[in-house]
Amino acid sequence: MSELSVKEAVEVKNIERRVGHDVVAVTMFLEKKLEERGYAALKPFIHFGLTSEDINNIAYGMALHDFIQTILTPALTNLVKEITALAETHAATPYLARTHGQPAVPTTFGSFLANYGYRLAKLTTKLKNLKPQAKLGGAVGDLSAHKTAYPQVDWISFAEKFVEQMGLECTSAATQVVPHERFSEILQTVAVIASVLANLCRDFWLLGALGLVEFSKPFEQRHSSTMPQKHNPLLYENAEGCFDLAAEMLSYMATRLLSSRLHRDLSDSVIKRFYGTAFALTLLGVKNLIQALGQTHVKADKMREEVEKTPEASAEILQLILRKHGVEDGYSLAAQAAEKGLDWLRETLSARGLDSSIVDEAAVARYVEAGFEKAVMLVERIRELVRGLNV
Structure with missing residues (x-):
């Protein structure tokens, strides 16, 4: 059969x-x-010398491994490619970074996106290389019934060979249940992926609120029952909800399944039946996010304009340049220049008998150049990782 x-x-x-x-x-x-x-x-x-968990742990391991290799990894790889393409397109697009919600320093939008692409590519590579462990050991993991019935058979070697034939890694350090460390590592890795992607969804939501990106929709779609003009980030919000719930479920499973009373209790069996729900949420989130990115328009001109209208954002590099040239209160002067302007700073430096032209070294272009270089570097590293995924 x-x-x-x-x-x-x-x-x-x-x-x-x-x-x-x-x-x-x-x-x-x-x-x-x-x-x-x-x-x-x-x-x-049939079922000679076995316990139910000998069957179930191998079946779960095979199902989980197959899902990760043939469904989840390809989906994540496609998402990495989408993010990377967008990062490459905007590698040199000036973009005002924000920390604590407030303007910080200029960078490039490509650099910002490449961070996400690289993180996701690394996590996907880690996930793909994690092979589930399984056991074939009988009632308490000692193969005692097998050895009693057929003492001439090398049952440990038999068990290892059988489990490996199923595409899994065999462990002999088992009771009636397989130790859950490897399963937990897999679940926790997917939980981390889901959490990272939920944050990406929130970032695009915020970019929309700032007017730096806009969300398109098919003409017949309605994003509000009463406001016809609405273009809401629905796909990002849907994906965020999926990722958040998946991360919570998977994190709980990863820690709870490490616990098994003595040689076995059945509480883990109930929890494992929800693997499918957690992974389905993750996959749905990935699909929604890919679609959302495809319907997002980056307003590069608006990003560039925001950088140009926020000259005080170069205060960081300005205070470093001042200190580099021996101005001990460079930090304080840069802070005042953020409010009073660069002409005031030049006059202040000249009044001290210092070369005011050093102010020109603190150009916004230096930030943009650094962001561009980082984006290009990360994009290349992402592509190397994607080639290694071989999907």
């Missing part, structure tokens, strides 16, 4: 309702199938 039909799955569920145990229902179904096909003599060897 390589496939299970819907009719057969219903049959298994009917058996489960009768016996109250999912794995026992499967074994009874398989025994029936062997008998129907003339292999009744093999019935005693």
Whole structure:
């Protein structure tokens, strides 16, 4: 039997309702199938020496690994590419950075986006390389029943080979359950990814509120039941909600599943049944975010204008230049110049017998150049990581 039909799955569920145990229902179904096909003599060897968790932990590991490799990693890689393309387009676009919500210093919008692209590419690479662990060890992990029944068999080697054939990493340090450290590392990595992407959604929301980006929509879509003019960041908000809930669920799972009373209790089984919900939320968030980025227009002229209208944003580099030239109160002078202007600073320096032309070294262009160089560097590093993902 390589496939299970819907009719057969219903049959298994009917058996489960009768016996109250999912794995026992499967074994009874398989025994029936062997008998129907003339292999009744093999019935005693179904589920031989195993416990339900020997089946379940391998099944969960395979399902999780397959989802990450074939669905989540490609989706995240596509998102990395979208962010990187936008970062490259705006590598030299002047952009006023904000810390604590207030104007800080100029950078480039490409540098800002490349930060996210690189972080996501690194996290995706880490996730792709994490292989779930599994165990095949019987009731308490010692393979004692197996060794008693067939002492001539090297059961440890058999278990390792079998688990590795399933595409998983075998661990012998197990009780009835597989130690959850590797599963937790995977869950926590996805939780971190979700948290990073939720923050990206919030940043674009704020950029929209600042008037630095705008959100398009298909003509027939309505973003308000009463205000026809509204162009809301709905996709960003939807993605943010998905990511936040996914991160909370996955973080809880990652820590809670490390706990197992003595050799086994069943509380973990309930929690694992919500893997699908948490991962589905993550995937939905990624898809919404990709779509949102495609419907976002970056107002580069507005960004450039904001930098030009905020000359005080160069106060940081100005105080460094002053201190570089031996002006001990350079920080204080730069702070005053942010309010009084550069002409006042030039006059102050001249009155002290200092070269006022040093003020010209603190040009906004230096910030933009540094931002551009960083954006280009990160974009290249991101592309190297994407090539390594091989999706």
